[in-house]
Amino acid sequence: MKKYKLERILYSENRIFYVPSIEKDFHTQYGFVKKNDLKKKSGIVKTNLGKKFFIMIPNYRDFFDKLLRGPQIITLKDIGLIAFETGINKESIVVDAGTGSGALALMLSLISKRVISYEIRKEFYNLALKNRELFGIKNLILKNKDLKHISERNVDVIVLDMPQPWDYITECVNALKVGGYLVTYLPNVSQVMKNIEEQTTFKNLIHIKTIESFYREWLINEKQSRPKTEMLGHTGFITISRRII
Amino acid sequence: MKKYKLERILYSENRIFYVPSIEKDFHTQYGFVKKNDLKKKSGIVKTNLGKKFFIMIPNYRDFFDKLLRGPQIITLKDIGLIAFETGINKESIVVDAGTGSGALALMLSLISKRVISYEIRKEFYNLALKNRELFGIKNLILKNKDLKHISERNVDVIVLDMPQPWDYITECVNALKVGGYLVTYLPNVSQVMKNIEEQTTFKNLIHIKTIESFYREWLINEKQSRPKTEMLGHTGFITISRRII
Amino acid sequence: MKKYKLERILYSENRIFYVPSIEKDFHTQYGFVKKNDLKKKSGIVKTNLGKKFFIMIPNYRDFFDKLLRGPQIITLKDIGLIAFETGINKESIVVDAGTGSGALALMLSLISKRVISYEIRKEFYNLALKNRELFGIKNLILKNKDLKHISERNVDVIVLDMPQPWDYITECVNALKVGGYLVTYLPNVSQVMKNIEEQTTFKNLIHIKTIESFYREWLINEKQSRPKTEMLGHTGFITISRRII
Amino acid sequence: MKKYKLERILYSENRIFYVPSIEKDFHTQYGFVKKNDLKKKSGIVKTNLGKKFFIMIPNYRDFFDKLLRGPQIITLKDIGLIAFETGINKESIVVDAGTGSGALALMLSLISKRVISYEIRKEFYNLALKNRELFGIKNLILKNKDLKHISERNVDVIVLDMPQPWDYITECVNALKVGGYLVTYLPNVSQVMKNIEEQTTFKNLIHIKTIESFYREWLINEKQSRPKTEMLGHTGFITISRRII
Numbered sequence: 007m008k009k010y011k012l013e014r015i016l017y018s019e020n021r022i023f024y025v026p027s028i029e030k031d032f033h034t035q036y037g038f039v040k041k042n043d044l045k046k047k048s049g050i051v052k053t054n055l056g057k058k059f060f061i062m063i064p065n066y067r068d069f070f071d072k073l074l075r076g077p078q079i080i081t082l083k084d085i086g087l088i089a090f091e092t093g094i095n096k097e098s099i100v101v102d103a104g105t106g107s108g109a110l111a112l113m114l115s116l117i118s119k120r121v122i123s124y125e126i127r128k129e130f131y132n133l134a135l136k137n138r139e140l141f142g143i144k145n146l147i148l149k150n151k152d153l154k155h156i157s158e159r160n161v162d163v164i165v166l167d168m169p170q171p172w173d174y175i176t177e178c179v180n181a182l183k184v185g186g187y188l189v190t191y192l193p194n195v196s197q198v199m200k201n202i203e204e205q206t207t208f209k210n211l212i213h214i215k216t217i218e219s220f221y222r223e224w225l226i227n228e229k230q231s232r233p234k235t236e237m238l239g240h241t242g243f244i245t246i247s248r249r250i251i
Numbered sequence: 252m253k254k255y256k257l258e259r260i261l262y263s264e265n266r267i268f269y270v271p272s273i274e275k276d277f278h279t280q281y282g283f284v285k286k287n288d289l290k291k292k293s294g295i296v297k298t299n300l301g302k303k304f305f306i307m308i309p310n311y312r313d314f315f316d317k318l319l320r321g322p323q324i325i326t327l328k329d330i331g332l333i334a335f336e337t338g339i340n341k342e343s344i345v346v347d348a349g350t351g352s353g354a355l356a357l358m359l360s361l362i363s364k365r366v367i368s369y370e371i372r373k374e375f376y377n378l379a380l381k382n383r384e385l386f387g388i389k390n391l392i393l394k395n396k397d398l399k400h401i402s403e404r405n406v407d408v409i410v411l412d413m414p415q416p417w418d419y420i421t422e423c424v425n426a427l428k429v430g431g432y433l434v435t436y437l438p439n440v441s442q443v444m445k446n447i448e449e450q451t452t453f454k455n456l457i458h459i460k461t462i463e464s465f466y467r468e469w470l471i472n473e474k475q476s477r478p479k480t481e482m483l484g485h486t487g488f489i490t491i492s493r494r495i496i
Numbered sequence: 497m498k499k500y501k502l503e504r505i506l507y508s509e510n511r512i513f514y515v516p517s518i519e520k521d522f523h524t525q526y527g528f529v530k531k532n533d534l535k536k537k538s539g540i541v542k543t544n545l546g547k548k549f550f551i552m553i554p555n556y557r558d559f560f561d562k563l564l565r566g567p568q569i570i571t572l573k574d575i576g577l578i579a580f581e582t583g584i585n586k587e588s589i590v591v592d593a594g595t596g597s598g599a600l601a602l603m604l605s606l607i608s609k610r611v612i613s614y615e616i617r618k619e620f621y622n623l624a625l626k627n628r629e630l631f632g633i634k635n636l637i638l639k640n641k642d643l644k645h646i647s648e649r650n651v652d653v654i655v656l657d658m659p660q661p662w663d664y665i666t667e668c669v670n671a672l673k674v675g676g677y678l679v680t681y682l683p684n685v686s687q688v689m690k691n692i693e694e695q696t697t698f699k700n701l702i703h704i705k706t707i708e709s710f711y712r713e714w715l716i717n718e719k720q721s722r723p724k725t726e727m728l729g730h731t732g733f734i735t736i737s738r739r740i741i
Numbered sequence: 742m743k744k745y746k747l748e749r750i751l752y753s754e755n756r757i758f759y760v761p762s763i764e765k766d767f768h769t770q771y772g773f774v775k776k777n778d779l780k781k782k783s784g785i786v787k788t789n790l791g792k793k794f795f796i797m798i799p800n801y802r803d804f805f806d807k808l809l810r811g812p813q814i815i816t817l818k819d820i821g822l823i824a825f826e827t828g829i830n831k832e833s834i835v836v837d838a839g840t841g842s843g844a845l846a847l848m849l850s851l852i853s854k855r856v857i858s859y860e861i862r863k864e865f866y867n868l869a870l871k872n873r874e875l876f877g878i879k880n881l882i883l884k885n886k887d888l889k890h891i892s893e894r895n896v897d898v899i900v901l902d903m904p905q906p907w908d909y910i911t912e913c914v915n916a917l918k919v920g921g922y923l924v925t926y927l928p929n930v931s932q933v934m935k936n937i938e939e940q941t942t943f944k945n946l947i948h949i950k951t952i953e954s955f956y957r958e959w960l961i962n963e964k965q966s967r968p969k970t971e972m973l974g975h976t977g978f979i980t981i982s983r984r985i986i
Contacts, residue, residue, distance in 0.1 A: 193967050194965055194966045194967045195966040195967060196966040222974050222975075223974070230929055231929045231930040231931040232928050232929045232930060232975055233974050233975035234974050234975065235973060235974055235975055236974055237972050237973065237974025237975075238970060238972065239957050239958070239968050239969050239970055239971055239972025240957075240967055240968035240969065240970055240972075
């Protein structure tokens with residue numbers, strides 16, 4: 007089976023091109039770049055029509071833009087809040103479920119010791135396997151299993167991106183270390199309400215906060231100094247709880 | 252000189268108490284907890300008046316709440332965006348300036364290989380030294396120097412939280428690796444405009460995006476399901492550029 | 497009983513002073529303005545200490561700032577949305593309940609033919625009477641009655657600012673003209689859900705939209721070009737329905 | 742020339758149809774409604790295929806949705822803020838420029854005594870003439886003239902929706918009554934800065950505030966209780982100043 011790769015990126019003014027493989031020529035509307043030129047790791051390459059590109063080795067941020075997308079992919083603003091509101095760091099053990107495309111698990115695995123991600127749907131599990139290839143990392147363990155079978159203990163942070171996280175509170179609390187965080191990511195207020203209501207029956211769990219965030223891009227150049235007209239009105243509500251005993 | 256410490260946290264319903272030292276009794280309005288009880292790393296402790304608390308070892312997220320504050324401290328939502336929009340990871344070398352209280356440098360050092368932070372003002376440098384003690388980490392290098400003297404090379408990400416970042420573009424570009432990111436964090440649109448205008452004169456730098464974000468907390472409980480009335484209307488604009496050659 | 501009045505306003509750089517009566521001298525920290533000087537309707541007046549003020553006749557916008565406040569006062573952004581999303585105009589008959597301080601009823605009475613406002617709590621009814629004096633208008637009818645006793649028919653718009661608007665749907669639908677709007681203003685999502693759920697059992701009512709809005713002030717001057725730090729995170733959700741038969 | 746009209750609206754579950762004329766049959770994808778049936782002012786009509794619609798006389802809110810659009814049309818949230826932040830009421834004389842499609846002038850004419858609107862571009866002036874026909878109102882005076890030729894005096898509110906409002910400050914201040922408001926509506930922060938800078942050279946004008954607002958629609962039904970994904974990230978900055986002498 008072919009590996010999912012991104013080997014180079016090409017910049018030209020406001021355009022960016024993603025080159026999956028340096029083993030063959032790369033075609034654009036401005037002509038093609040020869041595979042031998044694609045071997046360069048920086049500098050300038052030219053197409054057969056004379057168009058110049060800056061060539062670069064992609065990094066994880068570039069990989070994020072090229073993730074294979076199945077379900078809705080979580081935004082970077084939400085990944086950032088989840089990571090820093092729970093103090094995830096290089097020593098952290100993180101569990102997430104469901105994996106989906108793996109976007110969250112992959113980004114968190116870049117900054118933590120190990121991420122273990124549960125996904126019951128086979129097609130998403132397979133999708134995440136491909137995306138893990140793209141990132142080329144080793145500390146993300148993908149499991150095609152229901153979170154009910156969680157075997158990890160002493161976990162720092164658990165993140166649930168699934169419609170009914172309240173079905174898994176017992177398992178999560180048992181897996182968390184004292185002081186560890188349980189995070190749920192939910193689109194509807196009714197789900198957040200149900201989730202918090204169920205959690206309050208657990209005496210060893212305390213609700214810390216529920217947050218939402220907005221992200222707005224600006225156009226700043228010679229002629230403009232204003233926000234973009236396009237903006238995402240909603241992604242999800244992040245609810246953070248903590249195991250206290 | 253006394254070390255700046257946070258050794259335990261105590262939870263009680265919606266209250267949280269921060270215990271700086273387990274070497275002496277801790278007093279609250281509900282009575283005091285004896286120092287011997289504070290040695291516990293989890294479980295329940297009682298005050299002399301019978302009030303129960305859940306006791307825990309603090310983590311980095313707790314440390315963040317107890318940072319000594321001099322200048323305005325950057326918010327976690329902004330730290331999250333800076334980290335993930337630039338793909339910072341366990342192998343990253345990050346430079347920031349000015350250090351200020353060290354909040355950004357400390358949080359980024361938790362997820363990267365090494366952070367080097369420049370600060371010209373002695374009092375902030377000293378403040379950051381104290382805050383580094385609190386975090387107890389070794390991969391944050393604090394320099395009481397002007398960023399003009401930056402000696403690092405092949406840097407993945409540089410973050411500038413200073414009023415005139417355009418004075419340092421040459422130094423930053425030289426320090427960055429090809430494909431690395433230059434991030435500025437600025438409160439005023441006029442500064443963002445000036446910054447981008449100056450950056451466009453550098454042919455090896457490309458403006459990726461300028462963003463702002465909002466963070467809103469919700470009250471969800473038996474009686475309420477609504478956003479909090481308090482909200483921060485503004486923190487700063489994040490401008491991200493990239494070295495392309 | 498003394499009338500509630502605002503007879504003049506005084507501007508000085510960034511300060512504004514509200515002069516309740518021109519029948520007596522007005523005192524400020526910069527000295528006092530003599531009552532004879534306060535009779536001026538425009539121009540400049542001086543305090544005994546030589547401080548200059550611009551003097552003006554107040555308008556309705558100024559009155560709004562000086563409303564006696566009992567319950568939470570609805571914001572202008574929300575009044576604006578309610579008015580324009582329902583097409584209120586000089587020929588409109590509007591009903592609102594509960595009156596509260598009368599802020600909404602007063603502002604809508606400025607732009608419509610007549611507003612009839614219901615309030616069961618005597619103390620708020622009395623407060624609204626005082627505020628109507630301040631505005632000095634005649635087309636706002638205040639009723640110290642439960643909306644259950646609504647006698648109006650062929651109403652263009654009904655606005656409910658009360659905790660359980662679903663108790664009054666039958667009365668509202670009967671009072672509205674075909675094509676007229678029923679607006680509810682509610683702080684909690686759970687109330688909005690309950691309200692819409694109840695409304696859907698009425699075959700002659702259709703849910704048009706539910707909206708929330710944000711308002712952010714900016715600081716623009718020689719030194720600043722940024723949003724204010726203070727911002728209201730939440731006021732209320734506006735739900736608009738329409739009688740269709 | 743044919744008049745621009747909207748004579749009936751038809752509701753069906755979540756769909757709304759706009760019937761321009763009752764002088765001919767109205768066709769939909771569900772069949773057509775006979776012109777004789779369209780004469781009804783309320784109740785139910787059926788298509789030849791048996792589909793039922795609720796029929797209604799349109800109001801100004803419906804007209805707003807059917808405005809002929811040339812330039813960007815100002816949003817209702819912004820119209821609402823402009824109207825209520827300046828206390829516009831049934832006795833107000835309002836001037837606006839440039840007219841554009843006339844959306845702002847039309848909505849303000851519904852709630853004020855008279856609106857006079859200036860537009861230099863002939864094609865927009867003609868567009869506004871058509872839109873005024875749709876509204877069928879008499880208190881909006883459209884002028885195909887540069888605002889430099891403003892003849893009105895003692896004006897309550899002037900609203901400028903044009904790229905260089907600073908070219909007209911002298912004319913506006915002269916036209917305003919003492920205590921009257923000058924409002925500018927601008928997309929870029931740089932324009933707002935320039936505008937305020939120019940205004941500060943006028944000693945009889947004081948900057949009151951600069952605001953922006955956001956509008957977010959929610960999906961609330963049996964299955965959902967969340968904001969819509971689509972949201973407008975930016976419309977314009979509203980700057981309000983006041984003539985003080």
